[in-house]
Amino acid sequence: MPNSSIAPNSAPPTGIRGSFIDFVDDPFIQDEQASIRWIPDGLLVIQDGYIKAFGNYSQIAPAYDNLAIQTHDDRIIMPGLIDTHIHYPQTGMIAAYGEQLLEWLSRYTFPTEQKFKDKTYALEIAELFLDELLKNGTTTALIYAAVFPESVDAIFEAAQRRNLRLIAGKVMMDRNAPKDLCDTAETSYQESKALIQKWHQKGRLLYAVTPRFAGTSSRSQLDMAGKLLREFPGVYLQTHLSENRDEVAWIRELFPDSQDYLDVYDRSGLVQSRSVFAHGIHLSEREFQRLSEAESAIAFCPTSNLFLGSGLFNLARAKSADSPVKVGLGTDVGAGTSFSLLQTTNEAYKVAQLQGQKLSPLQAMFLATLGGARALSLEDKIGNFDVGKEADFIVLDDQATPLMALRNGSHDHQTLEALCDRIFSLVIMGDDRAIAATYIMGQPAHTR
Amino acid sequence: MPNSSIAPNSAPPTGIRGSFIDFVDDPFIQDEQASIRWIPDGLLVIQDGYIKAFGNYSQIAPAYDNLAIQTHDDRIIMPGLIDTHIHYPQTGMIAAYGEQLLEWLSRYTFPTEQKFKDKTYALEIAELFLDELLKNGTTTALIYAAVFPESVDAIFEAAQRRNLRLIAGKVMMDRNAPKDLCDTAETSYQESKALIQKWHQKGRLLYAVTPRFAGTSSRSQLDMAGKLLREFPGVYLQTHLSENRDEVAWIRELFPDSQDYLDVYDRSGLVQSRSVFAHGIHLSEREFQRLSEAESAIAFCPTSNLFLGSGLFNLARAKSADSPVKVGLGTDVGAGTSFSLLQTTNEAYKVAQLQGQKLSPLQAMFLATLGGARALSLEDKIGNFDVGKEADFIVLDDQATPLMALRNGSHDHQTLEALCDRIFSLVIMGDDRAIAATYIMGQPAHTR
Numbered sequence: 001m002p003n004s005s006i007a008p009n010s011a012p013p014t015g016i017r018g019s020f021i022d023f024v025d026d027p028f029i030q031d032e033q034a035s036i037r038w039i040p041d042g043l044l045v046i047q048d049g050y051i052k053a054f055g056n057y058s059q060i061a062p063a064y065d066n067l068a069i070q071t072h073d074d075r076i077i078m079p080g081l082i083d084t085h086i087h088y089p090q091t092g093m094i095a096a097y098g099e100q101l102l103e104w105l106s107r108y109t110f111p112t113e114q115k116f117k118d119k120t121y122a123l124e125i126a127e128l129f130l131d132e133l134l135k136n137g138t139t140t141a142l143i144y145a146a147v148f149p150e151s152v153d154a155i156f157e158a159a160q161r162r163n164l165r166l167i168a169g170k171v172m173m174d175r176n177a178p179k180d181l182c183d184t185a186e187t188s189y190q191e192s193k194a195l196i197q198k199w200h201q202k203g204r205l206l207y208a209v210t211p212r213f214a215g216t217s218s219r220s221q222l223d224m225a226g227k228l229l230r231e232f233p234g235v236y237l238q239t240h241l242s243e244n245r246d247e248v249a250w251i252r253e254l255f256p257d258s259q260d261y262l263d264v265y266d267r268s269g270l271v272q273s274r275s276v277f278a279h280g281i282h283l284s285e286r287e288f289q290r291l292s293e294a295e296s297a298i299a300f301c302p303t304s305n306l307f308l309g310s311g312l313f314n315l316a317r318a319k320s321a322d323s324p325v326k327v328g329l330g331t332d333v334g335a336g337t338s339f340s341l342l343q344t345t346n347e348a349y350k351v352a353q354l355q356g357q358k359l360s361p362l363q364a365m366f367l368a369t370l371g372g373a374r375a376l377s378l379e380d381k382i383g384n385f386d387v388g389k390e391a392d393f394i395v396l397d398d399q400a401t402p403l404m405a406l407r408n409g410s411h412d413h414q415t416l417e418a419l420c421d422r423i424f425s426l427v428i429m430g431d432d433r434a435i436a437a438t439y440i441m442g443q444p445a446h447t448r
Numbered sequence: 449m450p451n452s453s454i455a456p457n458s459a460p461p462t463g464i465r466g467s468f469i470d471f472v473d474d475p476f477i478q479d480e481q482a483s484i485r486w487i488p489d490g491l492l493v494i495q496d497g498y499i500k501a502f503g504n505y506s507q508i509a510p511a512y513d514n515l516a517i518q519t520h521d522d523r524i525i526m527p528g529l530i531d532t533h534i535h536y537p538q539t540g541m542i543a544a545y546g547e548q549l550l551e552w553l554s555r556y557t558f559p560t561e562q563k564f565k566d567k568t569y570a571l572e573i574a575e576l577f578l579d580e581l582l583k584n585g586t587t588t589a590l591i592y593a594a595v596f597p598e599s600v601d602a603i604f605e606a607a608q609r610r611n612l613r614l615i616a617g618k619v620m621m622d623r624n625a626p627k628d629l630c631d632t633a634e635t636s637y638q639e640s641k642a643l644i645q646k647w648h649q650k651g652r653l654l655y656a657v658t659p660r661f662a663g664t665s666s667r668s669q670l671d672m673a674g675k676l677l678r679e680f681p682g683v684y685l686q687t688h689l690s691e692n693r694d695e696v697a698w699i700r701e702l703f704p705d706s707q708d709y710l711d712v713y714d715r716s717g718l719v720q721s722r723s724v725f726a727h728g729i730h731l732s733e734r735e736f737q738r739l740s741e742a743e744s745a746i747a748f749c750p751t752s753n754l755f756l757g758s759g760l761f762n763l764a765r766a767k768s769a770d771s772p773v774k775v776g777l778g779t780d781v782g783a784g785t786s787f788s789l790l791q792t793t794n795e796a797y798k799v800a801q802l803q804g805q806k807l808s809p810l811q812a813m814f815l816a817t818l819g820g821a822r823a824l825s826l827e828d829k830i831g832n833f834d835v836g837k838e839a840d841f842i843v844l845d846d847q848a849t850p851l852m853a854l855r856n857g858s859h860d861h862q863t864l865e866a867l868c869d870r871i872f873s874l875v876i877m878g879d880d881r882a883i884a885a886t887y888i889m890g891q892p893a894h895t896r
Contacts, residue, residue, distance in 0.1 A: 353757030
């Protein structure tokens with residue numbers, strides 16, 4: 001291909017016309033009206049999968065002769081949803097009965113994850129898993145594979161074929177788990193390193209160093225995770241933090257020298273700006289402050305937190321203006337019982353209500369889009385419709401069921417207040433049926 | 449028609465064959481295995497809408513030559529679901545944003561209920577409402593209409609056409625609400641009395657005296673409600689009780705002479721065996737004991753309780769063996785955000801988990817069927833497949849979505865444990881899509 005600024009091999013641009021909303025700032029911190037960008041008759045111009053232009057149809061369209069335009073009437077077009085915490089090997093064991101965290105792991109999770117040593121099986125589940133993501137409007141996810149490198153290859157291969165912006169990693173786990181599921185500090189380092197070299201930044205794929213949690217990793221293994229982060233500065237760190245009271249007490253016993261749960265990770269150099277900690281329900285003020293200072297993120301997983309009875313995440317504290325912590329939403333399948341980030345916003349709203357906090361419809365949608373992108377340090381690539389970003393987006397149908405049609409059918413759509421009310425119905429009542437279409441790099445990847 | 453024991457005008461019996469489960473006792477009190485009746489290959493014989501025979505296919509079938517049998521393979525057939533608390537005028541205002549109870553009433557509920565003075569509008573919503581019930585597998589509900597008698601006529605007329613076993617009543621409300629929505633103690637008495645005479649025990653319909661709650665009824669009005677109960681011993685009483693802390697404090701101010709919230713109702717003679725109190729979240733031990741003694745019921749509405757941030761119902765206390773209180777499930781639409789009693793069991797499970805209680809799959813399904821029938825004192829008519837009862841039932845599909853098919857597809861169905869696991873997936877992941885069919889008096893009333 002000749003080196004030319006005209007990029008002669010580019011496909012012609014295409015257009016998407018409709019009612020767009022996205023966020024340009026954080027509605028927890030800034031004024032809501034200033035945070036949202038609502039374009040009732042907008043045009044999104046896409047070329048080679050990237051956003052080339054975005055704005056009012058009347059302003060953008062004249063610059064593009066013969067643009068092939070697809071129009072979505074009576075819909076809301078939003079950036080793709082971002083799931084900051086999910087376990088793909090747990091897809092088939094979703095909704096397992098009756099336990100809280102530690103018993104749930106040993107009774108259901110560990111036996112299930114054994115199967116992912118088999119690459120063929122892992123690939124089969126990986127495909128089903130990605131189908132579910134796209135069907136639910138999720139275009140990016142931060143994913144735990146199993147302890148076996150084969151399981152990581154499977155999810156990355158499947159994601160690569162679909163050209164998805166995904167982050168995943170091999171679980172590191174060297175104690176307090178069945179022997180067949182354990183690696184060692186050294187093998188986990190070597191295997192993770194090989195996977196990073198194989199997959200990180202291959203196309204849209206990114207790697208996350210993934211010690212499951214402090215309960216199943218020795219200090220040596222956590223140190224090895226830290227070593228990987230130093231050797232490969234662009235990779236992510238994902239783990240679990242302060243999910244359940246029994247777990248917190250157990251971690252205190254396992255690491256008596258650490259001042260608190262977060263400090264266990266900090267001492268191995270794991271608390272940094274590309275670190276995503278799932279849950280964070282029982283954090284001290286010191287831990288919140290340290291997360292804020294380190295620019296680490298919390299994956300808030302309300303469905304899972306309720307399902308396992310873990311507790312209520314203090315979202316208002318996490319998003320406090322003084323020392324804010326980045327927060328994204330996680331479905332946490334299989335302890336979360338739905339792939340839908342809309343059902344997850346529903347549960348997030350309830351967690352807030354139970355604490356006398358308010359989660360507005362726009363705040364909820366921010367968490368699921370730009371908030372998630374920021375939590376994953378991907379706001380330069382995804383999360384809203386800024387020019388130059390990757391064109392991952394969804395088309396929402398707020399009349400997807402007869403009941404939603406009754407509720408939303410008579411609304412005028414001309415004011416921001418009416419729009420927010422429609423969005424709230426998606427936040428509370430929406431599921432996969434409300435996702436009319438999911439686009440990846442400008443191409444339809446799922447249509448209802 | 450000749451007076452004959454052979455009932456010559458009866459239709460010939462018909463049969464339903466498949467895997468049946470129902471309850472013959474309370475799995476909160478009795479052993480679960482002894483409470484459930486599971487017939488993997490069962491036959492239900494129906495004549496004139498009533499259950500004529502029920503048991504193993506091989507035992508029942510020989511007695512019926514030429515029986516027209518409909519078979520439901522790979523499904524679970526259960527008694528129809530029972531919703532013990534729902535507001536039909538709130539159908540179109542489901543999922544209204546951002547308030548807790550008292551503000552929510554004045555901001556959303558009261559303006560919406562104004563519209564139900566118009567019989568035509570009320571009928572239109574009543575039909576949509578009943579469509580939603582049946583689509584979600586709900587065959588019986590205890591329903592609040594609006595304050596206008598027209599709104600009661602509308603729901604009963606619509607229910608009569610569908611031959612549903614429903615209980616409903618006119619809201620009584622004589623203070624602390626918009627003037628247009630208020631009746632008086634005297635008019636509420638007269639209007640309720642006329643409605644009882646018009647509708648109670650007309651076909652399958654039953655009437656409930658319905659003071660909204662102590663906050664919007666004067667002592668005189670509550671006394672009038674008590675008078676109606678004495679004059680018409682078969683009618684029901686429904687109201688709200690102890691939903692929200694601000695509400696409880698306000699009721700204490702309004703009725704300083706009463707020892708607690710329940711006592712406010714007790715002093716007007718409203719605490720009896722056909723009384724159903726919605727919520728009961730912040731009850732004292734005395735109130736639980738009094739409810740137990742009076743054989744009153746609580747409608748547990750977990751979705752609504754979480755959505756409005758009202759709190760966590762103490763199900764374990766309510767169902768304690770020493771002084772048990774009858775409990776049914778309520779969706780509480782529109783503060784509940786789904787018509788699905790399966791989604792309601794999901795939320796009930798979470799409310800239990802957050803309190804360190806366990807709600808087993810069988811207990812959850814008991815609450816939605818026989819438990820609900822007992823809460824409504826209708827266990828002689830509905831709630832399980834006992835011979836002589838009305839044949840309202842549903843056909844459940846535990847592979848209704850690709851994800852449920854993955855989870856449940858590989859299960860053998862030959863043990864009670866495996867069955868419970870499948871049921872749990874319905875309890876947690878089920879919604880209207882899991883309802884393959886709903887039958888009313890033996891006739892299909894909804895098919896997916």
